[in-house]
Amino acid sequence: MIDIIGAGSLGLLFAGRLAATGTDVRLWTRTLEQARSIACDGITVFDKGGEIAVHVPGDTLKVAPLADWQRLNSHAPAQWIFLMTKQGAIEEVLKQILPVAKTERETGIVCLQNGIGHIERIRQAWPEAELYPAVTTEGAKRQGAASIVHAGAGVTEIGWYEERGKTQDRNFKQYVLNRLLAAGFDVCLSKEIENGMYRKLLINAVINPLTAIWRIRNGELLLDPVRLHMMRKLYDEGIQVYEARGIRWDSSWWDQILNVCQATAENHSSMLADVLAQSMTEVASINGQLVQMAEQAGVTAPTHEVLWQLIEGMRLKEG
Ligand SMILES: NC(=O)C1=CN([C@@H]2O[C@H](COP(=O)(O)OP(=O)(O)OC[C@H]3O[C@@H](n4cnc5c(N)ncnc54)[C@H](OP(=O)(O)O)[C@@H]3O)[C@@H](O)[C@H]2O)C=CC1
Numbered sequence: 001m002i003d004i005i006g007a008g009s010l011g012l013l014f015a016g017r018l019a020a021t022g023t024d025v026r027l028w029t030r031t032l033e034q035a036r037s038i039a040c041d042g043i044t045v046f047d048k049g050g051e052i053a054v055h056v057p058g059d060t061l062k063v064a065p066l067a068d069w070q071r072l073n074s075h076a077p078a079q080w081i082f083l084m085t086k087q088g089a090i091e092e093v094l095k096q097i098l099p100v101a102k103t104e105r106e107t108g109i110v111c112l113q114n115g116i117g118h119i120e121r122i123r124q125a126w127p128e129a130e131l132y133p134a135v136t137t138e139g140a141k142r143q144g145a146a147s148i149v150h151a152g153a154g155v156t157e158i159g160w161y162e163e164r165g166k167t168q169d170r171n172f173k174q175y176v177l178n179r180l181l182a183a184g185f186d187v188c189l190s191k192e193i194e195n196g197m198y199r200k201l202l203i204n205a206v207i208n209p210l211t212a213i214w215r216i217r218n219g220e221l222l223l224d225p226v227r228l229h230m231m232r233k234l235y236d237e238g239i240q241v242y243e244a245r246g247i248r249w250d251s252s253w254w255d256q257i258l259n260v261c262q263a264t265a266e267n268h269s270s271m272l273a274d275v276l277a278q279s280m281t282e283v284a285s286i287n288g289q290l291v292q293m294a295e296q297a298g299v300t301a302p303t304h305e306v307l308w309q310l311i312e313g314m315r316l317k318e319g
């Protein structure tokens with residue numbers, strides 16, 4: 001069984017496709033209201049053209065609010081957790097699941113968050129858990145309580161540490177990886193997940209804050225020399241931080257950023273979507289983390305710092 005915590009864009013995509021291909025999935029929501037909607041309507045995944053790609057009827061799904069974790073886990077302890085909340089919700093989730101989870105046998109947690117810092121926080125709170133950091137270029141956008149649009153198929157890289165050689169890892173390959181492949185996800189195991197996370201961090205640190213500040217779609221970043229200049233400034237500062245920290249980087253990353261803008265030209269970045277919804281963004285885990293990395297290495301990242309503060313300030317609701 002796979003426990004998916006967070007029934008947002010990515011959570012509904014993974015839960016819907018895994019359940020549709022026969023995996024036993026338990027989906028955990030934040031609210032009772034959303035759990036009831038999903039139990040009633042099922043999960044619907046639409047493709048980009050608005051056609052139904054996957055529909056799983058509600059009466060075939062196991063779905064509950066996370067507040068019920070303690071009660072339900074005493075009967076069936078979680079072995080594999082896909083953590084699919086945003087960075088800002090992780091502490092709250094751990095608070096809800098840890099009192100029970102910590103006493104259980106080894107649990108594997110696949111962490112799909114953008115940004116960095118979460119792996120260390122989870123490891124500190126739950127040292128016994130086996131963590132599988134992951135990076136995905138899937139694009140999913142929530143439509144309602146129980147439906148999403150799968151805006152773009154991508155690749156999911158999951159961190160793999162050969163040297164661990166634990167039974168848990170063997171089970172991961174035999175069960176989790178196979179279930180993901182059977183559900184049609186393009187998944188690979190990566191021995192260089194940290195590098196993948198730093199590449200994705202830079203992509204998000206360049207695209208997300210600028211689209212959020214200017215309230216433009218990703219593709220619109222490419223249409224103006226001033227916008228491109230700011231992108232390059234953020235990129236160069238980020239690379240300087242990586243150099244100072246001894247993090248391996250590749251000169252192709254700049255072109256990859258431009259390609260992501262092109263490939264997702266019509267999309268709102270997740271940060272813009274959060275700003276428009278007046279929700280908490282992940283800027284602290286993206287640009288904020290780069291600024292902290294810079295400080296620790298004795299260099300600065302002033303443009304990242306200004307954008308971090310500007311975007312943090314936006315979430316304060318007026319009145
Ligand atoms: N969407 C995408 O295409 C991609 C997303 N990512 C990353 O994946 C992560 C998730 O993103 P995404 O799915 O888009 O985010 P969403 O905001 O769509 O989903 C997050 C979900 O977590 C739920 N949640 C929050 N707190 C709790 C809690 N205490 N218990 C249970 N559930 C909770 C939210 O519930 P509620 O709505 O009720 O608050 C929401 O349904 C982010 O880090 C993002 O950067 C990475 C690549 C692509």
Ligand SMILES: CC(C)(CO)C(=O)C(=O)O
Pocket residue numbers: 114203204207208218260264267268269270271
């Ligand atoms: C790659 C990008 C920028 C696509 O929109 C993204 O990951 C996000 O919006 O958070």
